[in-house]
Amino acid sequence: MTTELLQIEPADLRFLFELKKQSSCLVQLRNATHHYIAFKVKTTSPKKYCVRPNIGIIKPNQKSDFTVTMQAQRTAPPDMQCKDKFLIQSTVVPFGTTEDDITSDMFAKDNGKYIEEKKLRVILISPPSSPVLLPVNADMKHDPSNEINVQKDRVPSGVENIPPPRRVSEEVKGLETAQDTKEGRADEDIVPRQVENVGDMKPAKGDVELNLTNESEESKSKLSIMDSKLREAEVTIRTLNEERRRNTQEKDLLKKELEVLKRKMNTKGVRSGFPFLFVCMVALISVAVGYYIHP
Incomplete structure (x- = not known):
């Protein structure tokens, strides 16, 4: 063909x-x-x-x-x-x-x-893998550009732009312990300012979009699996309906065969022996003949 x-x-x-x-x-x-x-x-x-x-x-x-x-x-x-x-x-x-x-x-x-x-x-x-987000503070700690940002935060008078000590103690908590010197404390105070600016960077937005894309792909795969299961259920229901239809046909066929057998049995019963009307007529004739013979 x-x-x-x-x-x-x-x-x-x-x-x-x-x-x-x-x-x-x-x-x-x-x-x-x-x-x-x-x-x-x-x-x-x-x-x-x-x-x-x-x-x-x-x-x-x-x-x-x-x-x-x-x-x-x-x-x-x-x-x-x-x-x-x-x-x-x-x-x-x-x-x-x-x-x-x-x-x-x-x-x-x-x-x-x-x-x-x-x-x-x-x-x-391969299944979509979720992106691994590195700690922001760790990245900033090893980023050479921090040194440049530190220099920018210094005022011309030579005094460092240091945030309040209370804020330093809260945000620096959890970082590696620094040396107890004026220079070390100044670096710790300046680092949190850089951390606040990191949230505005564009790569964070790209990570969110990547997460949304991965979630949509997972949803599509789950929907396809559910759709396939639904189609399997439809095929099963169709098969069960077909089997029920066949059982009904077989039941009707058995009923017809039973009726045919009953008819055959009735026909055989009628053919065997004399008809009832014939027996009645013979009885009446016998009674009449006996009456005339013996008055």
């Missing part, structure tokens, strides 16, 4: 890889033909993945989804490179074919039947 049977989205299976956690990926199949299409999903690592459903029937111009769940892994592959692959086979089946009619022979190439095969790669995505 010149036209492709199924259109597959996405082209690759992308899993958010976290140790000891499951990850799911939703795949959508679209039948763009005017035929009934049967599909089957295979993988190189069947024990590592769970596919639901792994077979199905797609009606003309309809869509069908299946979910691939990667089981929790204890170790990560080298360089996050995964060699697992998935194979989606599809073929044209007669009109009205159901999932119960699907067999392995439908996807065999021995009989010359056209089987379309498409391969999907597995790509592992």
Whole structure:
């Protein structure tokens, strides 16, 4: 056939890889033909993945989804490179074919039947890592630019611009202990002023934006997992409804067979022996004959 049977989205299976956690990926199949299409999903690592459903029937111009769940892994592959692959086979089946009619022979190439095969790669995505914020005071302590700022805070008269001692004792608390000299105390007093200015620097805003981006990505991944679970629940409900419909049909069929058996039993009872009306007529004739013979 010149036209492709199924259109597959996405082209690759992308899993958010976290140790000891499951990850799911939703795949959508679209039948763009005017035929009934049967599909089957295979993988190189069947024990590592769970596919639901792994077979199905797609009606003309309809869509069908299946979910691939990667089981929790204890170790990560080298360089996050995964060699697992998935194979989606599809073929044209007669009109009205159901999932119960699907067999392995439908996807065999021995009989010359056209089987379309498409391969999907597995790509592992690292989870977003939260940025590590270094202590601001430690950065300022080792920043050479502090020496320049200290010089700027000095007034021309040679007297240092020292904040009140009460403020120094509160803000410098927790820093490394300095030597008990006038020069050391002056440095301690000046350092908090530099710390206050650090909050206005632009990198802090970038960290906030990065945190928001990471949170949005985590929310998207959680939503995709919830959506896949919802679709699995819909497939389960659909299967249960189908089983209930079959049970109802079987029950109705058993009722009809029971009625047929009852009718047959009644027919046999009527055929065996003489009819009741005939027995009554013979009795009346016998009574009349006996009356005339013995007046």
